[in-house]
Amino acid sequence: MIKLLDLQAITAMHGDEYKAAVNRVIDSGWFLQGNENKQFETDYAEYIGTDHCIAVANGLDALYLLMRGYKELGIMKDGDEIIVPANTYIATIIAITRNNLVPVLVEPTWEHLEIDIDKIEEAITSKTKGVMIVHLYGRVSYDEKLGEICKKYGLKLMEDCAQSQGCAWKGVKTGALGDAAAHSFYPGKNLGAFGDAGAVTTNNTELAEVIRAVANYGSQKKYVFKYVGMNSRMSEVDAAVLDVKLKYLDEDNKKRQDLAAYYYEHINNPLITLPKRIDDENNVYHQFPIFCEYRDKLQEFLKENGIQTLIHYPIPPHKQECYKDWKYRSYPITEKIHTQELSIPMNQVISMEEAEIVVNVINVFK
Structure with missing residues (x-):
């Protein structure tokens, strides 16, 4: 895994x-x-x-x-x-x-x-x-x-x-x-x-x-x-x-940025959208979100292939029960993000061999 x-x-x-x-x-x-x-x-x-x-x-x-x-x-x-x-x-x-x-x-x-x-x-x-x-x-x-x-x-x-x-x-x-x-x-x-x-x-x-x-x-x-x-x-x-x-935060963030660069350069599935790439100074990649209209099927496919993912987040704030008075509001871009977002493995201990596996599995998803 x-x-x-x-x-x-x-x-x-x-x-x-x-x-x-x-x-x-x-x-x-x-x-x-x-x-x-x-x-x-x-x-x-x-x-x-x-x-x-x-x-x-x-x-x-x-x-x-x-x-x-x-x-x-x-x-x-x-x-x-x-x-x-x-x-x-x-x-x-x-x-x-x-x-x-x-x-x-x-x-x-x-x-x-x-x-x-x-x-x-x-x-x-x-x-x-x-x-x-x-x-x-x-x-x-x-x-x-x-x-x-x-x-x-x-x-x-x-x-x-x-x-x-x-x-x-x-x-x-x-x-x-x-x-x-x-x-x-x-x-x-x-x-x-x-x-x-x-x-x-x-x-x-x-x-x-x-x-x-x-x-x-x-x-x-x-x-x-x-x-x-x-x-x-x-x-x-x-x-x-x-x-x-x-003491190690900048060093750890650099490893995350290197991993993200690999993802950006190698993920090429037409069903997958990546967020606009920005300068490393501006992104420490707490998560690496990808977007797919078939997000739930993609998540299950990755799980079957030993890759753990998480959705950030499945329900936006204005659709939560605790703010039920807002449920009729419409924020279409937010809702699109929350229905398509999937976070793939991102941390400073992932090897490039593991990153290659992640990319290869994403790229063969249909």
């Missing part, structure tokens, strides 16, 4: 370093909000290129806390609108609605799969307070026009970087392109922890202080609670592991 993502093999690459990091935490006797968190926050902020990194429990919390911080600062309020891509994982939308904000869904482009920046301005109303872009599949979702739109209308540009660790735009890392960004370190990410973990990055000191307090029960001083907060902490074990993995 050629796995979509082989976490066991990926972990084995630097197993001794992970064990040493975990043992260091065990020996310290300090398991939350200690030196490992501080070190990772420092190192990740430096890597991303921001003044602040706030480690939290998971990516959804990071998204929620980012907008919650703006609400506590009076920049956003209940009922305000956030422009967001219709084609995204449900967490992006949940974080908006949990803050009593209103998601305004904008279609992606079929070529790039990211939000159609040309459609953002027409979605802006007097209630719009921000744009949440999502660097889906590891592909950058930013250009200068987006920055100009946000500046023109005084909107906060927020990034969902759950799938884009290491991705950049003209030398600036995702996570530092906008006003603030949320990151997920779920184990399957390009930079993955041993459990759930997340972070917010920003250059806004006031926002960072609020987010850190809200994540700590709303407290900036022990037993003094300024906000109605929550408990969202990254474990010391995960912080220590992530700091090890961070």
Whole structure:
């Protein structure tokens, strides 16, 4: 079986370093909000290129806390609108609605799969307070026009970087392109922890202080609670592991990019559509999506030939039961993506021999 993502093999690459990091935490006797968190926050902020990194429990919390911080600062309020891509994982939308904000869904482009920046301005109303872009599949979702739109209308540009660790735009890392960004370190990410973990990055000191307090029960001083907060902490074990993995992130992403180049050069089945190829700087290939009108048959064919795949994602947010009031909305490009997308094996431990097998099987599908 050629796995979509082989976490066991990926972990084995630097197993001794992970064990040493975990043992260091065990020996310290300090398991939350200690030196490992501080070190990772420092190192990740430096890597991303921001003044602040706030480690939290998971990516959804990071998204929620980012907008919650703006609400506590009076920049956003209940009922305000956030422009967001219709084609995204449900967490992006949940974080908006949990803050009593209103998601305004904008279609992606079929070529790039990211939000159609040309459609953002027409979605802006007097209630719009921000744009949440999502660097889906590891592909950058930013250009200068987006920055100009946000500046023109005084909107906060927020990034969902759950799938884009290491991705950049003209030398600036995702996570530092906008006003603030949320990151997920779920184990399957390009930079993955041993459990759930997340972070917010920003250059806004006031926002960072609020987010850190809200994540700590709303407290900036022990037993003094300024906000109605929550408990969202990254474990010391995960912080220590992530700091090890961070050293190898660019190297691992380069292996993903090499694998993607092979796929682009050799997949030639007329039934298969590939997303528009973009510069490696702009894509860290968290997933390698392919598209086929006969997606389910293709997935079964690949499974029969020992190739693991996954659909990202079978049901778009506006068709989910939890947002049933939206079910009559129509986002045809998003729906096309969600009915045709199939992610094929993509990770840094896949050999070129395995890649050749994947390509050969895809190319003989009928």
